[in-house]
Amino acid sequence: MSPINKVRAFRTFSTSLFLSPMLSVGQQPTFLSGIVRVSLSSFFGGGAEQSKNAPKQMIVLEWLFLTIAPCDAAEPWQLGSQDAATPMMQGIIDLHHDIFFFLILILVFVLWILVRALWHFHYQKNPIPQRIVHGTTIEILRTIFPSIIPMFIAIPSFALLYSMDEVVVDPAITIKAIGHQWYRTYEYSDYNSSDEQSLTFDSYTIPEDDLELGQSRLLEVDNRVVVPAKTHLRIIVTSADVPHSWAVPSSGVKCDAVPGRLNQISILVQREGVYYGQCSEICGTNHAFMRAPGNIGRLLSPLWLSRTTRGASHPRSKLLQRAAGAVGSRGARQ
Amino acid sequence: MADEPQLLLETAPADFRFPTTNQTRHCFTRYIEFHRCLAAKGEESNACERFAKYYRALCPGEWVDRWNEQRENGTFPGPL
Numbered sequence: 370m371s372p373i374n375k376v377r378a379f380r381t382f383s384t385s386l387f388l389s390p391m392l393s394v395g396q397q398p399t400f401l402s403g404i405v406r407v408s409l410s411s412f413f414g415g416g417a418e419q420s421k422n423a424p425k426q427m428i429v430l431e432w433l434f435l436t437i438a439p440c441d442a443a444e445p446w447q448l449g450s451q452d453a454a455t456p457m458m459q460g461i462i463d464l465h466h467d468i469f470f471f472l473i474l475i476l477v478f479v480l481w482i483l484v485r486a487l488w489h490f491h492y493q494k495n496p497i498p499q500r501i502v503h504g505t506t507i508e509i510l511r512t513i514f515p516s517i518i519p520m521f522i523a524i525p526s527f528a529l530l531y532s533m534d535e536v537v538v539d540p541a542i543t544i545k546a547i548g549h550q551w552y553r554t555y556e557y558s559d560y561n562s563s564d565e566q567s568l569t570f571d572s573y574t575i576p577e578d579d580l581e582l583g584q585s586r587l588l589e590v591d592n593r594v595v596v597p598a599k600t601h602l603r604i605i606v607t608s609a610d611v612p613h614s615w616a617v618p619s620s621g622v623k624c625d626a627v628p629g630r631l632n633q634i635s636i637l638v639q640r641e642g643v644y645y646g647q648c649s650e651i652c653g654t655n656h657a658f659m660r661a662p663g664n665i666g667r668l669l670s671p672l673w674l675s676r677t678t679r680g681a682s683h684p685r686s687k688l689l690q691r692a693a694g695a696v697g698s699r700g701a702r703q
Numbered sequence: 704m705a706d707e708p709q710l711l712l713e714t715a716p717a718d719f720r721f722p723t724t725n726q727t728r729h730c731f732t733r734y735i736e737f738h739r740c741l742a743a744k745g746e747e748s749n750a751c752e753r754f755a756k757y758y759r760a761l762c763p764g765e766w767v768d769r770w771n772e773q774r775e776n777g778t779f780p781g782p783l
Contacts, residue, residue, distance in 0.1 A: 534724055539716040543760040558759045559714045564771065567764045603714065605726060607763055624724075631761065633726040 441619045442585055442645040451618045454644060455636050458621030460529045468522055475518070533621075536635045540603035544596065548606075548613030548626040548648070551655040555594050588645040598638045606632045611653060617646035625650060715757035726761060733758035734770060735781045742783065 440452045453459040489495060545556040552574075558567040572592045580586060596602055606615045608626035615634075616623040619642075624634045638644075648656055721729040737754035744750050758767070773779040 536717040536722070540714055541712040543714040545763055547763055547765075556764055558764070559756075561756075561759045564759065564764070564767050567759070569764065600712075605761060605763075609763075609765065629727070631726040631730055631763075632724050633729075634724070 548608035614650035730761035
């Protein structure tokens with residue numbers, strides 16, 4: 370097992386350790402209420418109403434077999450990335466680990482040289498210094514090696530960067546994400562037969578006062594974006610007023626929304642789940658607060674898609690309304 | 704399941720003329736292509752529906768509305 374894999378395995382291990390009790394209660398992970406509190410209450414069977422229905426065996430089983438619970442939203446004291454949901458994000462995480470390999474190698478080497486120099490050239494230990502000011506071999510080495518190392522870092526980095534732009538296959542669905550101050554409008558118009566029919570809905574962040582137990586502050590929105598999993602998606606990102614940015618960490622996407630310009634990103638979501646994101650461009654007073662445009666995709670299987678997109682030719686299809694939350698509640702929630 | 708109609712997943716394909724992240728021209732070109740096609744083949748022709756589908760998939764509704772308005776007023780900036 371390579372050191373990188375070891376690190377990742379440990380991370381997954383620790384994530385599953387922390388998250389498995391939460392998932393065992395059969396609800397959505399309650400990131401807000403704090404990992405420690407939830408895990409303790411469900412472990413000791415006390416207090417919290419969530420643990421009422423949780424069979425104790427399940428908890429034990431999940432602790433034993435370390436069920437992997439993906440991290441799709443920010444956790445308290447989180448240091449690493451959120452878990453990858455797309456190949457792109459997996460690439461980013463892998464690149465991060467690859468670079469860290471070189472980084473730590475260099476760190477250790479430089480520290481070693483530094484400490485060694487401090488130790489050996491201490492004025493008490495070495496009162497009469499040698500007068501060497503020039504050394505061709507070491508100078509060549511210390512010039513060439515540092516210039517090769519950035520190359521080793523740059524090659525995978527550029528490969529990843531350009532593969533993100535590339536649209537290799539024809540996408541199956543186009544979704545338009547249009548930024549507004551301070552909400553997002555989503556349009557699904559692949560199945561329109563006229564210019565007016567577009568299935569459009571607004572997505573507002575739920576204000577702090579309206580949150581229900583288990584919802585994440587500044588992440589939860591009223592209308593989620595529903596997209597199919599394991600399908601090539603094209604997301605067209607633009608803005609209607611000031612620059613915004615559509616970012617979902619789990620899918621490795623951060624795309625600026627510029628008024629008058631359409632930016633395309635192509636993603637393929639590999640697993641089903643609820644993914645959270647926030648606006649990543651300072652877009653006005655409420656950018657960071659309640660009206661920060663949160664993007665949430667509830668990503669379902671292609672089976673769901675086959676049921677729903679057929680209904681989508683009738684734009685007010687009940688099924689799609691239910692899937693996407695209340696459709697067409699423009700301005701319903703301020 | 705057997706009698707369910709066949710589902711065709713389709714949206715505007717990747718276009719080699721617009722290989723970059725910026726798809727603004729892609730949307731605009733498809734819109735123009737549709738209206739040029741209509742002008743060439745006549746309003747009743749179904750041959751242009753393809754282009755209509757493409758520009759509807761790519762362009763924000765607001766943009767299409769504005770362009771439609773501009774075409775009616777004769778102020779559309781593109782070559783139609």
